Amino acid sequence: MTQREALQQQAEQRQQVLDAFSHHLLVCAGLGCLHNDEIIKALRKEIAAQGLEQQILVRKAGCMGLCALGPLVLVLPDAVYYQTVTPQDAGEIVAALGKEPVQRLLLPADLPFFSKQQKKVLALSGRIDPENIDDYLAAGGYASAVNAITAMSPPEILRIVGESGLRGRGGAGYPTGLKWATVAQAAGERKYLICNADEGDPGAFMDRSVLESTPHAVLEGMLIAAYAVGAHTGFIYVRAEYPLAVKRLQLAIREAERNRLLGQGVCGTSFDFTVQLRLGAGAFVCGEETALIESIEGRRGTPRPKPPYPAENGLWGSPTLINNVETYANIPLIIARGAAWFAAQGTEQSKGTKVFALTGRIKHAGLVEVPMGMTLREIVFEIGGGIPDGHAFKAVQTGGPSGGCIPAEHLDAPISYESLSALGSIMGSGGMIVMDDTSNMVDIVKYFMEFCMEESCGKCVPCRVGTAQIHSLLQKFCDRQASADDLAALETLCDLVKTTSLCGLGQSAPNPVLSTLKYFRQEYLDRMADPSGPHQEGQL
Amino acid sequence: MKKLRFATLWLDGCSGCHMSLLDLDQRLLDLADMVDFVYSPLVDVKIFPEGVDVACVEGAVSSAEDEEKLRMVRRRTGLLIALGDCAVTGNIPAMRNVLGGQKILQGVYLEREHLNAQIPASHLPALNEHALPLHRFVPVDFFIPGCPPSADTLFAALGALVAGRAVDLPALTRFGA
Amino acid sequence: MTPIPPHPPETAQTLNLTINGRQVSAQAGETILEAARANDIFIPTLCFLEGLSAQGSCRLCMVEIAGSAKLHPACVTRIQEGMEVTTETERLRDYRRNIIELLFSERNHVCAVCVASGHCELQDLASELGVDHISFPCRYPTLAVDASHRRFVLDHNRCILCTRCVRVCAEIEGAHTWDVKNRGIRSLIMADFDAPWGDSETCTGCGKCVHVCPTGALFEKGLAVAEMRKQRPALPTLVANRATEQR
Numbered sequence: 012m013t014q015r016e017a018l019q020q021q022a023e024q025r026q027q028v029l030d031a032f033s034h035h036l037l038v039c040a041g042l043g044c045l046h047n048d049e050i051i052k053a054l055r056k057e058i059a060a061q062g063l064e065q066q067i068l069v070r071k072a073g074c075m076g077l078c079a080l081g082p083l084v085l086v087l088p089d090a091v092y093y094q095t096v097t098p099q100d101a102g103e104i105v106a107a108l109g110k111e112p113v114q115r116l117l118l119p120a121d122l123p124f125f126s127k128q129q130k131k132v133l134a135l136s137g138r139i140d141p142e143n144i145d146d147y148l149a150a151g152g153y154a155s156a157v158n159a160i161t162a163m164s165p166p167e168i169l170r171i172v173g174e175s176g177l178r179g180r181g182g183a184g185y186p187t188g189l190k191w192a193t194v195a196q197a198a199g200e201r202k203y204l205i206c207n208a209d210e211g212d213p214g215a216f217m218d219r220s221v222l223e224s225t226p227h228a229v230l231e232g233m234l235i236a237a238y239a240v241g242a243h244t245g246f247i248y249v250r251a252e253y254p255l256a257v258k259r260l261q262l263a264i265r266e267a268e269r270n271r272l273l274g275q276g277v278c279g280t281s282f283d284f285t286v287q288l289r290l291g292a293g294a295f296v297c298g299e300e301t302a303l304i305e306s307i308e309g310r311r312g313t314p315r316p317k318p319p320y321p322a323e324n325g326l327w328g329s330p331t332l333i334n335n336v337e338t339y340a341n342i343p344l345i346i347a348r349g350a351a352w353f354a355a356q357g358t359e360q361s362k363g364t365k366v367f368a369l370t371g372r373i374k375h376a377g378l379v380e381v382p383m384g385m386t387l388r389e390i391v392f393e394i395g396g397g398i399p400d401g402h403a404f405k406a407v408q409t410g411g412p413s414g415g416c417i418p419a420e421h422l423d424a425p426i427s428y429e430s431l432s433a434l435g436s437i438m439g440s441g442g443m444i445v446m447d448d449t450s451n452m453v454d455i456v457k458y459f460m461e462f463c464m465e466e467s468c469g470k471c472v473p474c475r476v477g478t479a480q481i482h483s484l485l486q487k488f489c490d491r492q493a494s495a496d497d498l499a500a501l502e503t504l505c506d507l508v509k510t511t512s513l514c515g516l517g518q519s520a521p522n523p524v525l526s527t528l529k530y531f532r533q534e535y536l537d538r539m540a541d542p543s544g545p546h547q548e549g550q551l
Numbered sequence: 552m553k554k555l556r557f558a559t560l561w562l563d564g565c566s567g568c569h570m571s572l573l574d575l576d577q578r579l580l581d582l583a584d585m586v587d588f589v590y591s592p593l594v595d596v597k598i599f600p601e602g603v604d605v606a607c608v609e610g611a612v613s614s615a616e617d618e619e620k621l622r623m624v625r626r627r628t629g630l631l632i633a634l635g636d637c638a639v640t641g642n643i644p645a646m647r648n649v650l651g652g653q654k655i656l657q658g659v660y661l662e663r664e665h666l667n668a669q670i671p672a673s674h675l676p677a678l679n680e681h682a683l684p685l686h687r688f689v690p691v692d693f694f695i696p697g698c699p700p701s702a703d704t705l706f707a708a709l710g711a712l713v714a715g716r717a718v719d720l721p722a723l724t725r726f727g728a
Numbered sequence: 729m730t731p732i733p734p735h736p737p738e739t740a741q742t743l744n745l746t747i748n749g750r751q752v753s754a755q756a757g758e759t760i761l762e763a764a765r766a767n768d769i770f771i772p773t774l775c776f777l778e779g780l781s782a783q784g785s786c787r788l789c790m791v792e793i794a795g796s797a798k799l800h801p802a803c804v805t806r807i808q809e810g811m812e813v814t815t816e817t818e819r820l821r822d823y824r825r826n827i828i829e830l831l832f833s834e835r836n837h838v839c840a841v842c843v844a845s846g847h848c849e850l851q852d853l854a855s856e857l858g859v860d861h862i863s864f865p866c867r868y869p870t871l872a873v874d875a876s877h878r879r880f881v882l883d884h885n886r887c888i889l890c891t892r893c894v895r896v897c898a899e900i901e902g903a904h905t906w907d908v909k910n911r912g913i914r915s916l917i918m919a920d921f922d923a924p925w926g927d928s929e930t931c932t933g934c935g936k937c938v939h940v941c942p943t944g945a946l947f948e949k950g951l952a953v954a955e956m957r958k959q960r961p962a963l964p965t966l967v968a969n970r971a972t973e974q975r
Contacts, residue, residue: 294911311908316784316804469889469908469915471785476830479913480864500864507826510799511787636840639861646838648868681868686861694860698840725855727839
């Protein structure tokens with residue numbers, strides 16, 4: 012029996028096991044959903060008490076997305092969601108199986124939060140046990156990788172990824188196919204693969220959720236990429252602040268190795284690929300690819316000047332493919348369904364779907380996946396359910412601490428790399444923070460500038476000193492001590508830091524200030540000591 | 552040609568910049584041909600007059616009194632020149648800024664004095680927390696760095712200003728020169 | 729601190745480019761800064777020092793390249809055939825002045841009482857670029873002076889974090905006594921694992937760091953104001969000799 016057939020058999024066996032149960036209870040077991048362990052225990056206890064172990068299977072699952080109402084429990088095959096479940100609800104939930112659902116806990120079946128989303132990357136998230144490779148196999152997992160490695164040539168894969176139009180999900184939106192082709196063509200005996208899982212944006216948890224929910228999908232994407240570019244060693248650089256993601260990745264790597272999907276001779280071929288974890292020590296700048304590489308090499312995590320780009324000169328000087336978690340998670344889907352399927356979703360320039368972490372002043376905070384091109388209004392008001400407590404929408408910040416704040420008048424802008432950039436913001440990795448009329452933009456911007464100042468590595472002068480100077484200027488606005496000269500100095504410094512900084516951290520750090528100066532300038536003017544007086548500085 | 556009304560002011564500095572002015576020696580007479588000294592620590596006038604054309608201010612702003620004087624000078628003067636590093640950057644007086652006003656007073660008057668240690672308070676202007684350059688308070692039209700700027704620098708710079716000529720100051724002086 | 733990859737060896741391909749409208753030629757693999765300096769075209773630098781790895785961190789050598797909206801650091805940008813480089817524009821001068829002013833505002837630079845006054849690259853550049861005052865408020869951080877070494881002093885008040893000392897110690901002396909601790913505005917040069925310099929177990933006392941330091945942050949004991957003249961070690965020669973030995 013070939014490795015391929017063995018995996019096939021393993022998947023079928025698991026499916027048979029799963030099919031034997033009349034009902035499945037899937038409990039969201041992400042880091043953010045508290046007490047999920049107790050819920051699982053309570054459900055199992057209840058089922059055992061009623062002697063239904065052969066009929067009902069309780070499984071832990073990845074994130075189901077609606078974090079604001081978590082922990083969620085999904086009942087299959089009924090596809091009923093229960094919200095804010097507690098261990099005390101176990102009896103009622105089990106009793107209702109096959110009958111009328113528990114109305115008290117029921118989420119409306121037609122909730123736009125679920126119906127408006129198009130889950131592709133997140134399709135298995137919340138539907139399978141992330142700690143069980145057989146669950147992933149039974150859901151069709153690793154079929155793409157096995158197919159790619161045993162039946163496709165690297166150039167064929169490069170062509171498909173190129174044609175799909177997939178762009179890097181880490182923020183900058185560089186065409187993935189182009190990056191892969193560069194690494195594949197780069198001269199060098201040794202090539203490396205890196206998965207950037209150092210998600211550090213305040214309010215962002217897309218990558219954490221993908222790693223916690225479907226770690227094998229990320230490994231599968233990496234495996235296909237490694238085969239396509241000719242890399243034999245891969246690293247996942249993940250934040251140490253994501254203990255559950257780390258644990259599940261460790262487990263997933265072990266299980267994949269045991270099933271000969273990683274290691275020497277993957278799938279019985281002569282292709283070798285090993286994956287190791289590297290834990291980040293809490294520096295935001297290590298999400299920048301060259302700083303991340305320095306950190307893996309054991310050095311202080313500071314960015315290198317580019318060019319040379321990692322694709323030509325990366326880890327230990329070798330050609331290195333570095334992609335974000337979500338980028339890799341898209342790969343198995345593209346290989347399975349084809350470039351045309353992927354390219355049919357999204358906009359002309361931005362294909363596919365994008366995962367966003369919707370947070371802030373919004374009813375249905377959580378993790379959502381939408382096709383590129385959906386408007387901000389649909390995401391905020393339909394999927395997100397709008398602003399709670401009768402407040403009015405004020406702005407949404409996309410792209411993390413260095414994204415721009417987009418006001419209500421641009422809510423109908425479609426989500427894409429180009430449109431967000433045209434609005435003075437960025438796609439970033441997918442953070443989306445909603446602000447309402449109680450938010451003061453200067454305060455918010457000061458918070459983000461403080462973040463950038465604290466997280467600046469200090470290597471280049473404009474970012475190291477400029478962010479600190481911008482922060483003190485913003486403080487003056489908050490203290491109502493600012494003058495017209497301060498406003499001018501703020502604009503000068505933002506331009507300097509944006510234009511001359513060494514890496515993306517500094518280059519994008521002024522975005523919140525610049526976008527709010529554009530859309531909410533009056534809030535700055537309102538906070539000046541005397542808008543007409545040229546010089547009233549006095550003490551620092 | 553009507554002579555320019557010229558003034559100098561001495562704030563928190565060592566008076567070295569004024570010494571440089573005196574170092575002009577016989578060129579003081581040339582300067583006197585170009586300007587009228589209407590106020591200066593070097594001349595016997597007690598009140599800073601209205602309608603001054605050019606004022607050179609030496610020293611950093613260290614107290615409420617300095618600040619008040621500077622604002623008054625700014626109101627009564629056409630062209631305000633920051634003269635020397637203390638006025639331009641804060642320089643030596645600003646070295647106390649890392650400690651702050653209260654701490655420096657304690658250090659100087661209490662911790663090092665064993666006999667009747669006290670911080671002098673009566674009839675003295677309150678010390679600001681920081682000693683700062685002039686442009687942190689009022690717009691400054693021209694900066695002449697140097698500690699002190701040399702007599703040659705002053706003569707060249709003032710001569711050019713009076714004559715309305717451009718002057719290549721970086722060629723003449725710099726911070727700490 | 730990874731050195732930029734070595735020049736492609738002995739291909740010796742000559743490329744033609746223009747710098748400020750002037751036709752110049754240089755070897756493939758050379759940087760814009762090298763090409764400019766070979767043709768006596770001045771580009772201000774602070775972190776760069778010939779013989780050490782270039783790291784492009786001071787951002788003073790940013791130049792414009794025709795066809796690119798971005799600015800490029802001349803010390804780490806390789807020349808290309810037909811490249812049109814501009815090193816002097818009002819915009820570039822403004823950025824450079826701002827960067828110098830940021831450096832002055834960051835710590836406590838008091839030229840009047842500095843051992844390196846008159847021999848300081850920061851002071852020289854301020855003069856060169858016409859920085860006659862610091863438009864940003866100075867931060868006045870409280871910083872230590874490490875005088876624990878028998879012969880040398882490290883004064884953090886005058887340090888601009890160019891990391892020349894770190895690089896010369898790691899790359900030339902091979903001791904790697906110096907490195908940077910903390911991050912962002914709180915970054916500080918440190919010896920070993922944050923030991924007083926005098927207690928360092930790795931420092932060989934060679935003094936190279938002192939002489940590559942562009943300001944008065946590192947100096948020899950016993951010198952008064954303006955007395956610290958830096959004598960740059962012959963780094964390119966050292967590097968070249970070492971390369972010969974290795975072969």
